[in-house]
Amino acid sequence: MTSTTVTTAEKPSSRISGRTILIALLVAIGIAIVYYYIVDPTATTSVLAGTIRQATPLILGALCGLIGERSGIINIGIEGQMLMAAFVAFMVNVALGPIMPLGLALFLGVVSGILVGALMGGFLAWMSVTLKLDQIIGGTVINILALGLTSYFYVIGLTTRGKLPTFALGPLADIPLIGPVLFNRSPIQYLAIILVFVVQFALFRTVWGLRTRSVGEHPSAADTVGISVKMTRYMNVIIAGCFAGLAGAYLTLESVGTFERGMTNGRGFIALAVMIFGRWTPLGSWGAALLFGFATALKTQLDFMGLNVPPQLTGSMPYILTIVVLAGFAGRARPPAAVGQPYESE
Amino acid sequence: MDKTANPIVLEAKGITKRFPGVLANDKVDLLLYEGEILALLGENGAGKSTLMNMLYGLYHPDEGEIWIKGERVELKNPRDAIDRGVGMVHQHFQLVPVMSVAENVMLGSEITRGGGILALSEAERRVRELSERYGLEVDPAAIVEDLPVGAQQRVEIIKALYRNADILILDEPTAVLTPQEANELFRIMRELTARGVSIIFITHKLKEVLAVADHIGVLRQGRLVGIAKPETSTEASLAEMMVGRNVILTVEKDEAHPTEPVLRVENLMVKDDRDHFAVKGVSMAVRAGEIVGIAGVQGNGQRELVEALTGLRPADSGHVWLENTDITDFSPRKITELGVAHIPEDREKHGLVMSYSLADNMVLSNYYRPPFAKHYVIDRDVINEQGERLVKEYDVRTPSAQTPAGNLSGGNKQKVIVAREFSRPTKLLIAAQPTRGIDVGSIEFIHNQIVAQRDRGVAVLVVSAELDEVLGLADRVAVMFDGHIVATLDAADATRERVGLLMAGSVEEAVG
Incomplete structure (x- = not known):
């Protein structure tokens, strides 16, 4: 008897065309940047540097979101994790600043921010994995908790004695345009870019990544080959919390230099939009984060140039972009299949 | 072929398992000899899956002992079972759809280049090697969700072999296959046993058991009611052991006397949930007083067709006529009021309100x-x-x-x-998978009711993934493949082989 297997085809062709579009887009962006750089080098450099700055907390938040969601846990508490970490990192720095060298105090501030993020990740994991609470409610608990605690303990008028400084990477920083934009940055900005590639590699090329994705897509398949769904989810949400914590520390110790009530200002939620727009991949999310960062940086530049555009309009650009992205792409992008569902082993 | 001389590789002694209010397994004894196929036969709820889940470490027996290769074992989790050489192919495949074959195979027992970094090409080579050694044709780089069901099942078997399984549990493996794919699976099973693998094969299909098993264990209400040999058994004798009474396996009906068409479908096109065409231009008619059966492997557009006919899913184009009324895209209530009865495919989701x-x-x-x-x-x-x-x-x-x-x-x-x-009052009955997953006694009852409706002059459309059900009930058999009705045969011409080939999409071979 002849074989009667049925084959499905036509998938690769659509992938190739997607890649072509991406390359065309990158080339177009490159040409636009060079053109504006020739027209107005100062403004272009400052917008692009601003883009990298603004994208940093967004990509860190998005990495937090996608590490959790790839293992099946929705995290809408990124905002709260960031805020709490921003606050604790700031307070630790304020407390330690007078008794030790500034660099060490800043370093310990960042570390404590990361730990607080991880701790809140652990709390979210406990609510969603052990208590099997609705994950949206779990995230909301974290957001409200963070807003309440930080507002309550916040003391007006505290400042640090300094922020994390920028480091020029030797001769690389002297390249026109690219130098100031990419190679004259502060530590967490460098780290965020490195982490994008690390997480991308880890997710698709390591044992951890394979197991994480299996748990997020088909937990019982992972369970039947002896992978602990609970352990994987706990571990991932805690690791993810470190990223949100780093983003929080960035806001107070590297970007602003002080703490304000509700200073995350929706960045945790925009990070989720960034993650979805990036289709749950680190590289894609980085692209999306740069787009959102660009919208914010452009606003700052437009305000600065004193153009006759109402600031409310420019200021709302990142949020309008969020709505457009979520309305246009959220439906089409495919989230991990088991996201949001507590796992009941047999 | 007597293999009882072979050593015993797995033994269950007096296994008892209780769930709240149910005695799922009651002192079950089972023996598996090396290189044999032991078929485990029983109705749904007879305790087959519970027993197998205990052998695979997913459940733990309340009483009794499990011996593997002469050693008493406590299987705390699947890992323990895997380490002892037990592999299981679950009824619902445990494969991650978006990952490649090689990734799925190595998941949990990954090949690395050190430092937790996957060695994907090495894994693909391993898969290819296993696939060649056992004749399990599959492309290691393919994404699982792009593969047909039969190939996914081969991936599951490779997954077990990759973990060095020499005791293989197959849970209802043929439920999702065409007859040809099932034959291919039986060939693979014999190939495996020839190489020393021992297989426990769970099913409720009597034909398959007789075709492939060395021993047949029959479970009824959690108890092992007997061990039979295929040479000395018949379908009727096995069915009687399964149910505990004499059952009539074939549907008894007189000749149909069809009159005027009640349902007419013209060039119907319907999209599925992912917005792809699932029904690609179906035209058909069902006359009063006849049963038309739609055969086909699941997922070839049957569900979308039924949903469009009953008003649950909009038609993209084409028409549905009930007698002289164009009922295309009428609401379900209107269609119901016009005299259409519907037994939905998913009785828990669309058939009943569970809490009422x-x-x-x-x-x-x-x-x-x-x-x-x-x-x-x-x-x-x-x-x-x-x-x-x-x-x-x-x-x-x-x-x-x-x-x-x-x-x-x-x-x-x-x-x-x-x-x-x-x-x-009914003019048209649409029954989708009317007997899926129910006991033999109820199947008999429901089949008789459907035939009674026909004899009362109702036009009946039966959609079923069970080929035997379609062949038993239908006066005319329509075969659906890839969104088309590829052929409509009179019951007399609809042999298993022919319909099976049509179900697999090979129209020429079936006709020629």
């Missing part, structure tokens, strides 16, 4: 009309009275008509739906 009583479930399609309601007020007495009456008439095994539907067994749930749909 049986009496309430039986008026779901007409609770708003007299005599059940008067001026927007529901008359409970009439509803309850009808409930009591139908429970008796349709032999629903329940404490009372006030029991919530969710408490009943699958077969009894299905009887409730049948009772509701048949208790009002």
Whole structure:
């Protein structure tokens, strides 16, 4: 008897065309940047540097979101994790600043921010994995908790004695345009870019990544080959919390230099939009984060140039972009299949 | 072929497992010899899967012992079972759809280049090696969701072999296959046993057992009622062991006397949930007094066709006529009121409200009309009275008509739906998978009811993934493949082989 297997085809062709579009887009962006750089080098450099700055907390938040969601846990508490970490990192720095060298105090501030993020990740994991609470409610608990605690303990008028400084990477920083934009940055900005590639590699090329994705897509398949769904989810949400914590520390110790009530200002939620727009991949999310960062940086530049555009309009650009992205792409992008569902082993 | 001389590789001694209110396994003894195929036969709920889950470490027996290769073992989790050489292919595949074959195979026992970094090409080479050694054709780089069901099953088997399994448990492996794919699986099973693998094969299909097994264990209500040998068994004798009484396996019916067409479908195109065409231009007719059966492997557009006919899914183009009314895209209520009865594929999701009583479930399609309601007020007495009456008439095994539907067994749930749909005037009956997952006794009852409707002059459309069901019931057999009806055959011409080939999409071979 002849074989009667049925084959499905036509998938690769659509992938190739997607890649072509991406390359065309990158080339177009490159040409636009060079053109504006020739027209107005100062403004272009400052917008692009601003883009990298603004994208940093967004990509860190998005990495937090996608590490959790790839293992099946929705995290809408990124905002709260960031805020709490921003606050604790700031307070630790304020407390330690007078008794030790500034660099060490800043370093310990960042570390404590990361730990607080991880701790809140652990709390979210406990609510969603052990208590099997609705994950949206779990995230909301974290957001409200963070807003309440930080507002309550916040003391007006505290400042640090300094922020994390920028480091020029030797001769690389002297390249026109690219130098100031990419190679004259502060530590967490460098780290965020490195982490994008690390997480991308880890997710698709390591044992951890394979197991994480299996748990997020088909937990019982992972369970039947002896992978602990609970352990994987706990571990991932805690690791993810470190990223949100780093983003929080960035806001107070590297970007602003002080703490304000509700200073995350929706960045945790925009990070989720960034993650979805990036289709749950680190590289894609980085692209999306740069787009959102660009919208914010452009606003700052437009305000600065004193153009006759109402600031409310420019200021709302990142949020309008969020709505457009979520309305246009959220439906089409495919989230991990088991996201949001507590796992009941047999 | 007597293999009892071979050593015993797996033994279950007096296994008992209780769930709240149920004795799932009652002192079951089982012996598996090296290199043999032991078929485990039983109805749904007989305890087959529970027993296998214990051998695979997913459940833990309350009493009894498990011996593997001469050693008493405590299997705390699947890992323990895997380490002892036990592999299981689950009825619902445990494969991650978006990952490649090689990734799925190595998941949990990954090949690395050190430092936790995957060695993907090495894994692909391993898969290719296993695939060649055992004749399990599959592309290691393919993404699982792009593969047909038969290939996914081969991936599952490779997954077990990759973990060095020499005891393989196959849970209802043929439920999702065409007859040809099933034959291919049997060839693979023999190939595996020839190389020393021992197989436990779970099924409720009697033909398969006789074709492939060395020993047959029959479970009924959690108890092992006997071990049979295929040489000395018949389908009837096995069925009797399974059910505990004499059952009639074939549907008994007289010749059909069809008259005028009741349902006519013209060039119907329907999209699925992912917005792809699932029904790609179907035209057909069902006449009063005949049963038309649609055969086909699941996922070839049958579900979307039925949903479009019953108003649950919009048609993209084309027409559906009920007698002289164009009912295309009518609401389900309107279609119901015109005399269409529907036994939906998923009885728990679309057939019944689980938390409602049986009496309430039986008026779901007409609770708003007299005599059940008067001026927007529901008359409970009439509803309850009808409930009591139908429970008796349709032999629903329940404490009372006030029991919530969710408490009943699958077969009894299905009887409730049948009772509701048949208790009002009907011109057309659309039955999707009417006997999926229910016991032999209920199957017999429901088949007889469907034939009775036909003899009353109702036009009947039966959609089923069970080829035997379609062949047994239908007066005409339509075969659906890839959104098309590729052929319509009279029952007399519809042989298993021919329909099987059509189901696999090879029209030329079936016709030629």
